[in-house]
Each structure stands twice: as structure tokens, then as C-alpha cells.
Amino acid sequence: MKQLYYAIQTILHGRGSNVTKVISLSLGLTVGILLFSQIAFELSYEKCYPEAGNLGIVRAYYHNLETGESMGDDGDIYDYSVFAPIAAALAENMPIEVEKATCINSYTANGNYYYENQLLSDDEQCLMVDTCFFQTFGIPVLKGNPNDLINSNTLFVSESFARRFFGDADPIGKVLILERKTEMIVRGVYRDIPENTMFKADFVVSVHKEGGYKDGAGWGGNDIFYAVFRTGEASDIEVVNDNIQRMVEKYMPTEHNGWKLELSVIPLATKHQTSSETTKRLVIYGFLGFSIFFVAIMNYMLIVIATLGRRAKSVGVHKCNGANNGNIFSMFMMETGIIVLVSILVCAFIIFNARDLIEDLLSVRLASLFTWGTLWVPLLVVVLLFLLAGVLPGRIFSHIPVTQVFRRYTDGKKGWKRSLLFIQFTGVSFVLGLLLANRSTQKALRLQQRAAVLQAENDTARYTALQNQLNPHFLFNSLNTLIAEIEYNPKNAVHFTKHLSSVYRYVLQSQDKTLVTLGEELEFIRSYLFLHEVRLGNCLTCQNNVPAEYAEKMLPPLTLQLLVENVIKHNSITPGKPMVITIRIEDEYLSVSNPIHPKKSVASSGIGLENLAKRCELMSGKKIIIKNETEKFTVKVPLLYE
Numbered sequence: 001m002k003q004l005y006y007a008i009q010t011i012l013h014g015r016g017s018n019v020t021k022v023i024s025l026s027l028g029l030t031v032g033i034l035l036f037s038q039i040a041f042e043l044s045y046e047k048c049y050p051e052a053g054n055l056g057i058v059r060a061y062y063h064n065l066e067t068g069e070s071m072g073d074d075g076d077i078y079d080y081s082v083f084a085p086i087a088a089a090l091a092e093n094m095p096i097e098v099e100k101a102t103c104i105n106s107y108t109a110n111g112n113y114y115y116e117n118q119l120l121s122d123d124e125q126c127l128m129v130d131t132c133f134f135q136t137f138g139i140p141v142l143k144g145n146p147n148d149l150i151n152s153n154t155l156f157v158s159e160s161f162a163r164r165f166f167g168d169a170d171p172i173g174k175v176l177i178l179e180r181k182t183e184m185i186v187r188g189v190y191r192d193i194p195e196n197t198m199f200k201a202d203f204v205v206s207v208h209k210e211g212g213y214k215d216g217a218g219w220g221g222n223d224i225f226y227a228v229f230r231t232g233e234a235s236d237i238e239v240v241n242d243n244i245q246r247m248v249e250k251y252m253p254t255e256h257n258g259w260k261l262e263l264s265v266i267p268l269a270t271k272h273q274t275s276s277e278t279t280k281r282l283v284i285y286g287f288l289g290f291s292i293f294f295v296a297i298m299n300y301m302l303i304v305i306a307t308l309g310r311r312a313k314s315v316g317v318h319k320c321n322g323a324n325n326g327n328i329f330s331m332f333m334m335e336t337g338i339i340v341l342v343s344i345l346v347c348a349f350i351i352f353n354a355r356d357l358i359e360d361l362l363s364v365r366l367a368s369l370f371t372w373g374t375l376w377v378p379l380l381v382v383v384l385l386f387l388l389a390g391v392l393p394g395r396i397f398s399h400i401p402v403t404q405v406f407r408r409y410t411d412g413k414k415g416w417k418r419s420l421l422f423i424q425f426t427g428v429s430f431v432l433g434l435l436l437a438n439r440s441t442q443k444a445l446r447l448q449q450r451a452a453v454l455q456a457e458n459d460t461a462r463y464t465a466l467q468n469q470l471n472p473h474f475l476f477n478s479l480n481t482l483i484a485e486i487e488y489n490p491k492n493a494v495h496f497t498k499h500l501s502s503v504y505r506y507v508l509q510s511q512d513k514t515l516v517t518l519g520e521e522l523e524f525i526r527s528y529l530f531l532h533e534v535r536l537g538n539c540l541t542c543q544n545n546v547p548a549e550y551a552e553k554m555l556p557p558l559t560l561q562l563l564v565e566n567v568i569k570h571n572s573i574t575p576g577k578p579m580v581i582t583i584r585i586e587d588e589y590l591s592v593s594n595p596i597h598p599k600k601s602v603a604s605s606g607i608g609l610e611n612l613a614k615r616c617e618l619m620s621g622k623k624i625i626i627k628n629e630t631e632k633f634t635v636k637v638p639l640l641y642e
Contacts, residue, residue, distance in 0.1 A: 144188020
């Protein structure tokens with residue numbers, strides 16, 4: 001106890017230098033704990049599932065047989081999204097090795113989900129999965145039957161999601177509304193999926209649709225699905241890898257136009273750990289963590305060494321009173337332990353109060369970073385800090401001779417302390433800068449992924465729009481109207497032909513554009529509406545209330561055509577029920593509204609608005625707003641800058 005008493009007294013007498021020590025160690029601990037915990041988190045990816053070593057994922061390798069050129073989606077050469085039937089084919093063709101296999105749409109379940117008119121935030125993550133999802137991953141289903149996911153309007157929610165939105169009420173039977181028109185019924189609850197997985201989801205919806213898969217087109221169709229499977233033994237993954245190519249060749253040709261498709265499988269955990277981006281992050285985190293941690297320890301030791309001249313006398317007094325080297329060493333280790341303990345408290349205070357900034361920089365919640373399974377990381381950092389910072393200076397102190405120590409230990413030590421302090425604070429700033437750069441890189445990658453999705457959505461939307469404009473029904477109506485105008489109103493026939501030409505020219509020109517100006521859209525819709533007005537008479541009119549200064553704002557091409565086409569398609573337009581379409585600006589949104597005169601015989605698929613919503617959200621991060629009131633229907637589209 002005497003040694004502890006003397007250690008406390010020494011700390012109190014050296015308050016100035018000890019404050020510097022605490023600050024130095026606190027910063028080193030904070031950075032070291034966060035970075036090393038992040039490394040442990042990255043290395044734990046996909047290991048959160050039961051018998052995670054038995055999980056495998058299918059990957060594709062596309063390469064040109066002549067040039068050797070390859071293409072992939074993970075920054076390397078592999079593409080992990082494949083055709084929808086592959087998962088089921090694995091389970092059917094390799095029943096001994098493959099216990100379960102699941103098909104997951106690689107795109108999130110895009111769309112706006114509402115619960116009691118409350119729009120779910122973008123933080124709520126959703127996956128489109130099949131009936132085998134939970135069994136394949138070993139995720140416990142707490143309520144409901146996973147086979148219910150065969151129904152396309154079914155969803156399952158996580159425990160935490162159920163608590164947030166339904167409270168203590170039974171979530172089974174609750175309804176989420178997709179795009180305010182499609183009811184999605186909660187049929188089950190599953191245990192929360194940890195954050196260290198690429199398949200994190202707050203709720204899942206069925207990927208099944210009419211006996212197939214939503215957005216799937218069979219073998220050789222849309223390769224936008226993950227195929228994950230579970231084997232009986234980890235070694236069975238190699239067996240599946242040896243046979244998957246032959247299996248796929250039974251269903252489809254793997255060579256087309258000089259390109260060859262080669263499929264293989266790897267353990268699921270390997271996908272994240274071998275990714276080039278993951279490797280870069282681990283190298284950066286490891287280098288910075290060790291560098292800052294080492295500088296913090298060296299800084300502490302040099303501060304301590306710089307006090308030798310002042311403390312040598314007290315060490316000599318202790319030795320004259322019978323203290324040996326071991327007593328001096330233990331006293332110094334107690335002193336170091338107290339300073340480390342205070343530094344831990346300061347470190348905890350920093351992490352707790354800066355948790356939002358830290359979570360944003362590291363892109364992971366602290367609750368996921370510090371779990372019972374990873375607490376060994378900060379504990380190991382603390383123990384290493386204590387041992388490394390305490391042992392060497394403690395040995396130096398314990399071997400101080402009783403006489404003639406002052407000059408020997410004072411010369412030139414303070415300059416080292418100042419230099420190392422400067423290095424440490426510079427290093428911390430460097431760490432923060434690199435973390436910010438890493439965050440920016442991650443955001444850039446997400447933007448690239450969004451751009452890829454956007455391209456797919458644009459391709460679909462453009463094809464649909466072109467198809468709508470060139471479909472026989474529209475064309476025949478236009479030609480019949482033109483014939484009538486030539487016979488009864490030749491002068492107007494000339495105007496009709498010019499507008500018809502303008503419509504088709506704009507449709508063809510817009511196919512290669514991602515954005516067009518609002519002015520171009522308004523000019524196009526004037527010609528488009530003219531064709532319908534001639535056919536329908538004075539029953540259809542459009543009020544354009546858009547100020548001139550908004551002409552250069554941007555939006556996806558053929559947006560107005562889609563909205564106007566929906567009005568004409570789904571409403572009865574007669575002299576007794578005239579239709580007035582109003583176009584105006586509301587809060588930087590383009591608003592298109594119309595009175596509701598529904599056609600009873602026409603059902604809405606919602607595909608057009610769904611595609612438009614996806615494109616707008618991907619390009620602007622904003623959602624379209626749909627208001628379906630009793631007597632008026634309104635769609636608001638966000639306007640953009642190029």
C-alpha cells in the first residue's frame with residue numbers, strides 16, 4: 001500500500017506533466033481502439049451466422065476469348081450477381097452437398113414504404129428474398145412461417161423494426177403500403193441481423209412473382225441476383241465449385257459473341273475479406289493504428305524520461321530507506337496504471353460524446369463495433385499500452401544509482417518531448433484526414449453503384465417510353481386522326497404532321513440522355529398534347545403555370561409524357577367530363593395534377609411511376625411525391641441541376 005500511496009503522491013506533485021501524459025495517452029488510446037476495433041469488425045464480416053464457414057456465394061467471370069478482357073463489379077474481375085434460377089438449380093443438382101440455397105435480388109427493394117401515412121426513412125434497409133433466405137443463413141424466425149414469402153405481397157420484419165413501428169402490438173397482419181397503393185402484409189418477425197454482413201436488412205419482402213422472380217427472366221435473363229447456399233461441411237464448397245460450371249452448361253450456353261461466362265463459388269466470408277477495397281482499408285487502418293499507438297507510447301516514455309533529473313533524488317531517498325529495484329519498478333507501474341486508467345476514462349468520454357462523428361467516419365455503429373465478441377480488442381490495446389508504456393521507463397527508474405544522476409539524465413531531453421508531441425498531434429490530424437478521405441471514397445463507390453443501377457433503370461424506362469410512343473394503338477390512332485384531318489381540315493393536317501414528327505424526333509433523341517431541361521420537356525409535351533387534343537376535341541387542355549426562370553432546371557427525359565399518358569389512360573375524357581392538366585412549380589418540385597374521372601375497365605400496374613421514382617431517387621436522392629386525393633391526383637417530381 002505504501003507504494004500505491006507514493007505513486008499517488010508523485011502524480012499529484014507532477015500535475016503539469018501528468019496532464020500532458022493523459023492527453024497523449026487518451027488520444028493514442030482513442031485512435032488505437034477505434035482503428036483496431038474497425039479492423040476486427042472488417043475481419044468478422046459474414047461470420048455472424050451459425051456455422052458461417054459452410055456458407056458459399058456464386059460469382060461470375062466474364063472474359064473475352066480473343067482479347068482476354070474481363071469485367072466485374074467488385075473492383076476486380078468478378079461479378080457476384082448472377083441469374084435468378086442458379087440458387088434453385090444448385091439445391092436440385094447437388095442435394096448431397098447443398099443443404100439450402102437462396103436467391104436474393106442484388107438491388108434493394110426500391111420504393112417508398114408507408115406505415116399509417118408515415119414514410120419510412122432511408123435508414124430502413126430492405127432486401128428482396130425468397131422462402132429459403134432464413135434457413136440458408138440460419139437466421140431465427142421468431143414469428144410466422146417463412147414459406148409465406150412465396151406470396152408477392154408478403155414481408156417479414158426484424159425485432160427492432162417491429163418495436164420501433166408497432167410497439168408492444170403484435171406485428172403480424174400489420175400493413176405497409178408500397179407507393180401508397182400496394183399493400184404489403186407483415187407475416188413474420190425475425191431476429192435482428194448483425195451489421196457485419198452485406199445482407200443487413202430491417203425488413204425483407206418477397207422476391208417471388210407469378211411463379212418466378214421479380215425482375216428475373218430465367219436463364220440468360222437479368223443477372224441481378226445473389227445466389228447464396230449452405231453446405232453440410234465447409235469442404236463441400238470446393239465440391240460445388242468443381243461442378244457448378246458443368247451444371248450451368250446444362251441450362252444455357254456459356255459462350256456468346258466471343259465472350260465466355262465462367263461460374264465459381266467461394267466461402268461467403270471470403271468475398272468481403274478479399275475485396276480490393278477491404279484490403280485497402282485494412283492496410284490504412286493497420287498502418288495508422290500502429291503508428292499513432294506507437295507514437296503515443298513513445299511520447300509518454302520520453303515525457304517520463306525527461307523527468308528523471310527531477311525525480312532522481314526521490315528515487316535515491318527511497319533506496320536509502322530500504323527500497324530495492326523491484327519496489328521502485330512496482331511503484332512506477334502503479335503510477336502508470338493510474339494514468340492509464342484516467343486516460344481510459346477520457347477516451348470513453350471522447351468516444352461517447354463524438355459517437356455521431358465517429359460512426360459517420362467509420363460507417364459503422366459503435367454498438368456493432370463494440371460487442372461482447374470484440375471487447376477483447378480494446379482490452380488488448382489497453383493492456384499493451386500499460387505494459388509498453390510502463391516496463392521500459394520503470395526499468396530505467398529502478399536502476400537509477402543513488403548518487404551522481406542529475407547531469408547524466410537531464411541533458412537534451414526536453415527537445416525530444418516537444419518533437420514527439422508535435423508528431424503525435426500531427427499524426428492524429430493525419431488519421432482524421434485519412435478517415436475523412438476513406439469516407440469520401442466509400443461515398444464515391446456508393447455513387448458508382450447508384451449510377452450502375454440508374455443506368456439499368458434508365459434503359460428500362462427509355463425502352464418502355466419508346467415502346468409506348470411507338471405502340472400500334474397510339475400510332476394507328478394518330479394516323480387515323482391525320483387521315484381525317486387531311487380529308488376535312490387539310491390546313492390543320494399540316495400542323496398535326498409537324499407535331500407528330502416532333503414527338504417521334506424527341507423520343508428518339510432523348511434515348512441517349514440522362515437529363516433534359518424542363519423547357520425541352522414542356523415544348524415536347526405541347527406537341528404531344530396537340531395530337532391528343534385533335535383526337536379528343538376540346539375535352540383535353542393543359543395549363544402551363546411554370547415560370548420562365550425554371551426552363552433550365554433538369555429532370556429525366558419523357559417525365560411529362562409518362563405523367564400525361566397516365567392521365568389519358570386512366571381517366572374518362574368526354575365533353576361532359578373535360579380534363580384539365582395543370583403543370584406548375586411547388587417548392588422546387590414540378591407538380592402535375594388532374595381531376596379524377598376514373599375508367600372502371602383500366603387497372604393501373606404502377607410500373608411507369610415506379611420506374612420514374614427509382615430514376616429520380618438515384619439521381620437526386622429525393623423521392624417523388626404522389627397525392628391521390630378524393631377528386632384530384634397529383635405527382636410532384638424533384639427538379640435538378642445538371
